[in-house]
Structures are given as structure tokens and as C-alpha cells.
Amino acid sequence: MTSHAEPLDSVMGAVGRTPLVRVHAAPDAVPVYAKLESFNPGASVKDRIGLYMLERMLERGDVGEGGTVVEPTAGNTGIGFAVAAGQLGLDAVFVVPERFSVEKQQLMRALGAEVINTPTDEGMGRAIERAQELAEELDDAVVPQQFRNPLNSEAHYETTGPEVYEALDGEVGAVVAGCGTAGTLMGVARYLREQEPDVHVAAVEPEGSMYSAFFGGDPEEGDYKTEGIGTHDPATNELFEPEQVDELVSIPDRETHAEMQRLAAEEGHLVASSSAANSLAARRVAERAAAGQLDLPGDAVVTVFPDSSERYLSKGVYGSFAAWEG
Numbered sequence: 001m002t003s004h005a006e007p008l009d010s011v012m013g014a015v016g017r018t019p020l021v022r023v024h025a026a027p028d029a030v031p032v033y034a035k036l037e038s039f040n041p042g043a044s045v046k047d048r049i050g051l052y053m054l055e056r057m058l059e060r061g062d063v064g065e066g067g068t069v070v071e072p073t074a075g076n077t078g079i080g081f082a083v084a085a086g087q088l089g090l091d092a093v094f095v096v097p098e099r100f101s102v103e104k105q106q107l108m109r110a111l112g113a114e115v116i117n118t119p120t121d122e123g124m125g126r127a128i129e130r131a132q133e134l135a136e137e138l139d140d141a142v143v144p145q146q147f148r149n150p151l152n153s154e155a156h157y158e159t160t161g162p163e164v165y166e167a168l169d170g171e172v173g174a175v176v177a178g179c180g181t182a183g184t185l186m187g188v189a190r191y192l193r194e195q196e197p198d199v200h201v202a203a204v205e206p207e208g209s210m211y212s213a214f215f216g217g218d219p220e221e222g223d224y225k226t227e228g229i230g231t232h233d234p235a236t237n238e239l240f241e242p243e244q245v246d247e248l249v250s251i252p253d254r255e256t257h258a259e260m261q262r263l264a265a266e267e268g269h270l271v272a273s274s275s276a277a278n279s280l281a282a283r284r285v286a287e288r289a290a291a292g293q294l295d296l297p298g299d300a301v302v303t304v305f306p307d308s309s310e311r312y313l314s315k316g317v318y319g320s321f322a323a324w325e326g
Contacts, residue, residue, distance in 0.1 A: 003030040004017065004023060004303035010087050011041040011083060011084045011087065011180075012041075012051055012083075012084065012087050014040070014041045014053055015041060015047045015048060015050075015051045016040070016047075016048060016158070016160075016163065016251065016299040017035075017160045017163060017196075018035050018040060018163070018286065019035075019036045019038055019039060020033045020034070020036075020163075020164065020167045020168070020302070021033065021034055021036055021200055021269075022033055022034075022315050023260070023263075023267065023282065023283065023303075024254055025266070025267070025279075025281070025283060026283045026286045026287075027286055027287055027290040028080040029289075029290045030173070030245070030286040030287075030288070030289040030290045030296070030299065030300070030301060031299065031300050031301070031304060032242030032279070032282045032283055032286050032301045032302075033167075033168065033278065033281070033300055033301070033302050033303070034269075034275070034302075034303050034304065034305045035164065035302070035303070035304045035305065036161065036269075036305050037304060037305060037306050037307060037313070038270075038271070038305070038307050038308040040080075041083060042076075042079045042080050042082075042083040043079070043307060043310075043311075044076040044079065044080060044170070044306055044307035045076070045160075045184060045306040045307065046076040046077040046079065046080035046081075046306075047079075047080040047083060047084075047099055048156065048159055048160065049077065049080060049146060049151070049152050049155045049156075049183060050077065050079075050081040050082070050083055050085075050192060051080070051081070051084040052085075052151065052154070052155035052158065052159070053081075053144050053146075053149065053152065053155060054069065054081065054084045054085060054088055054090065054144070054215075055084075055088070056151050056154075056237075057144065057151070057290055058088060058090075059144060061139070062142050063090065063140060063142040065088070065089040065090070066089055066090070066091075066140070067091070067139075067140035067141060068090065068091040068092070068093060068135075068138050068140065068141040068142075068143065069081055069085050069090050069091070069092045069093070069096075069141075069142060069143075069144060070092075070093045070094075070095070070131045070134050070135045070138070070141050070143050071092075071093075071094055071095070071131060071143060071144055071145070071146065072094075072095045072096075072124060072127035072128045072131040072147075072258075073080075073094050073096060073127075073144075073146070074096065074097065074100045074101075074104075074113060074124070074180075074227065074228060075096060075100050075101050075104025075105065075108070075305055075311070076104060076111060076228065076306070076311075077122070077146050077238035078092070078094035078096065078104065078105075078108040078115070079104060079108055079111065081094070081144070082094075082107075082108050082111035083111060083115075083326050085147075086111055086112050090247050091112075091113075091114075092108075092112070092113035092114070093113065093115075093116065093134060093138075093141075094108055094113055094114070094115050094116070095115045095116050095117075095118055095127045095130045095131045096108075096115055096116070096118070096127065096133070097117070097118055097119070097120050097122070097123065097124060097126075098117045098118070098119060098120045098126055099120040099326075100212070100227065101311050101312055101314075101315070102314055103212075103310070103311040103312070103313075103314060104141040104311050105117075107244075107311075115150075116130065116134070117200060117207075117277075119134055120131050121260070123233065124147075124232075124233070124236060125233055125236060127156050127280075128145070128147070128236065128283075131143050131145075134324055135157055136220055144223060146183065146237060147181050147236050147239065148236075148238035148239065149239075150239070152181055152183030152187075152239055153182070153183040153186040153187035153190070153239050154186075154187060155183070155187060156183060156184050156186070156187025156191075157188070157190050157191045158187075160184065160187065160188050160191075160304075161187060161188040161189075161190070161191025161192055162191060164188065164192070164302050165191070168298070168300050170195060170196070170266070170298070171298040171299045171300055172192055172195075172196065172197065172199055172282070172298045172300055172302055173200060173289065173296025173297055173299060173300055174199060174200035174201070174202060174282075174285050174286075174289070174296055174298075174300075174301040174302070174310050175188050175189050175192055175199060175200075175201055175202070175301075175302050175303070176202040176204060176216045176249070176278060176281050176282040176285055176301060176302070176303045177202075177203070177204060177278060177303060177304050178203075178204040178205065178229030178230075178274045178277055178278050178281075178304075178306070179204065179205060179211060179229055179230075179231075179240060180201045180228050180229045180231070180238070181229065181237065181239055182203070182237055182239045182240035182241075183223055184304055184306075185201070185203055185245075186239055186240065186241055186244065187245055188302075188304075189201045190244070191197075192292050193244075193265075196297050196298065198296075198297040199297060199298070200246050200285065200294065200296055201244060201245050201246050201247075202245070202246060202247045202248070202281060202282075202285055203245045203247070203248045203249070203250070204229060204248075204249050204250075204251060204277050204278055205230045205231070205250055205251070206223030206225075206226035206229060206230040206250070206251060206277060206279040207221055207222065207224060207246065207250045207251060207252040207253065207254065207255060208220075208221060208224040208230070208253075209224065209229070209230030209231055209232070209250070210230075210231050210232060210233070210234050211230070211231060211234065211237075211240070211248055211302070213234045213250055214240060214242040215242055215248065216236060216317070217294040219233070222257055223326070224253050224326060225256075225271055225273065225324055225326025226251070226253055226256050226273040226277055226326065227272065227273040227274065227312070227326065228272070228273070228306060228307070229274045229277065249285075249311070250279040251280050251281060251282040253273075253321075253324075253326070255280060255322045255325070256273050256276045256277045256280065257276070257317070257324055258319070258321075259276035259277070259279055259280050260273060260275075260276040260309065260317055263275070263276060263279060264309070264318070268310050269305065270307070270309045270310065271305045271307070271308060271309055272307050272308060272309045272311065272312050272317065273312070273317065274306050274307070275301065275304075275305035275306060275307070278303040278304060278305065278306075279303065279305075281303070282301050282302075282303035285301050286301045289301070293312060
């Protein structure tokens with residue numbers, strides 16, 4: 001929980017220790033709690049990996065002070081890395097597919113980073129390739145590569161997982177989180193299962209995403225408006241460990257859009273689409289447990305609200321579903 005009672009030397013000290021807040025639409029018998037990651041200084045869950053990964057990479061000598069971090073990112077990771085890089089004496093360059101949030105790209109530039117766009121129709125795969133090309137062109141440059149670097153999930157194992165466990169006095173029955181890189185879910189799940197092996201783990205994706213391919217399925221790929229989670233190319237999601245996941249929950253965009261609006265109007269949560277998908281999936285797990293259809297080892301279901309809706313207002317998240325731009 002947020003507990004910064006003493007003055008901090010820099011914004012890096014404000015990363016983590018975010019509030020854990022109840023989602024009131026869930027059943028009383030099996031409460032759902034969400035980590036509000038917009039309370040981080042860069043306003044998203046990606047601040048955690050930005051700080052943790054860059055500190056570890058500097059310690060290991062992967063990059064030297066004054067070097068450059070080059071990362072393919074949809075936006076929040078860039079902001080998280082940019083916040084940390086600026087405080088750690090590193091330059092930052094981010095490769096971002098064009099369709100992602102204009103607000104996020106403006107914030108990365110405001111934090112001193114260079115942003116390079118790649119075509120939307122070439123997907124994150126091309127952004128990854130371009131980041132590698134740029135790193136090879138620069139002196140003392142490194143690509144942290146959030147999609148495959150174990151430090152991503154390790155950051156959540158070391159911070160998010162323990163925070164959840166401490167706040168709920170160990171009474172965690174399930175963890176439910178959307179998977180983009182899958183670092184958040186994998187790190188939190190690993191920590192919680194070390195404390196209680198029977199914790200239920202649910203991965204969340206938008207309808208049209210391809211995560212079910214990890215389980216031997218033959219999913220029908222489709223476009224989706226939900227940002228920050230899901231995959232069109234499972235080969236890039238190297239951190240995802242299907243053997244650690246009990247179920248995969250697919251949420252249609254229309255339901256996610258309605259939940260974004262409900263969370264704001266009824267519960268005061270100004271959160272974005274990945275948070276809304278997580279909320280719906282976590283509530284479904286809790287409802288099954290409350291109905292006796294799912295046996296959980298603890299009372300609570302935990303999820304993550306990765307960022308706020310303010311970075312997506314230009315995409316019409318609070319307008320009609322038809323007007324919402326993914």
C-alpha cells in the first residue's frame with residue numbers, strides 16, 4: 001500500500017507501494033482487489049520494470065552510465081524507462097507502432113526520450129526489429145526487450161507480489177492479470193505460489209488475441225481495441241509460461257468498453273481498457289468461487305489496474321463503443 005511517510009530524494013523512490021483497492025461489483029464473499037498502478041510517478045505499472053530493469057542492467061554492465069536504452073514499446077514501458085533513464089544518467093530511444101496513444105508518445109518526448117514510429121500494419125514485430133537495428137548503430141546501447149527479458153517478471157516477483165501478499169495478510173486465492181509481455185502475471189504468480197502453491201492463476205486477453213495458441217488452441221486472430229494486453233504473434237511473448245496458468249479469459253472489446261465506463265461512473269476508477277478487462281475477468285473468477293464452482297486457497301482475488309484513462313481520452317474511451325478508437 002502507498003506509505004511514503006518520509007520525503008523522497010527523487011521520483012525513483014515513489015515507484016511501487018501502490019494502493020490495493022476493492023472492486024465493489026464483485027461478490028462480498030470473494031472480494032476482488034485491484035492494484036492501482038497509476039499511482040506510480042510515470043502513472044503506470046511499467047514504472048516498476050523501468051526502474052528495476054535499468055538498475056540491474058547498469059549493475060551487470062549491460063550498459064554504462066551515459067549509454068543509451070533502445071526499446072520497442074506501445075508507450076507505458078517507454079514512459080517508465082524514460083523516468084528511470086533520466087535519473088540514472090542514460091539516454092532513451094523508443095520505437096513505437098504508429099497507432100498507439102499519442103498522449104504516451106508526447107510524455108516520452110517530454111521526459112527527454114527520442115520516439116521513432118514504425119507502421120501500424122507491421123505490428124510490434126517490426127518495432128522489435130527496428131530497435132535492434134538502432135542499438136547496433138549506436139555506441140554503448142542496449143535493448144532491454146521487455147518481451148523476453150526475465151528481469152521484467154523478476155521486477156514483479158520482487159515488488160508487486162510481496163506488496164499484494166503483505167496487504168492481504170497472505171489471504172490471496174487468485175491472481176488475475178492481462179498479458180501483453182506477461183511479465184506482471186508471471187512475476188506475481190511465481191511469488192504468490194511460493195507462499196501458497198494452490199493460488200489460482202488466470203491470464204486475460206482481448207478477444208482476437210492469440211494467447212490460446214500456447215495451450216494448443218487454434219485461435220482466430222482478429223483486431224481489437226483494448227491496448228496493452230494480448231498478442232498477434234505469440235512467438236514474441238517469450239516470458240509467458242502456460243504451465244503456470246490455470247485458465248485464459250478472453251474479453252470482447254464491447255464488454256471492456258462498458259466496464260471502463262462503469263468503473264468510472266460507479267466506483268470512481270478512471271482506468272483504461274486493460275484495467276477494465278482485468279476487472280471483468282477477476283469478477284468472473286470471484287463469482288465462480290462464490291458459487292462453489294472454484295475452490296480457492298484464500299479469500300481474495302487480486303488483479304491489476306495498469307494505468308489511467310487520461311492517456312486515452314483522445315481515442316474516445318468514454319464515448320460510444322463505435323467511436324472508441326483502438
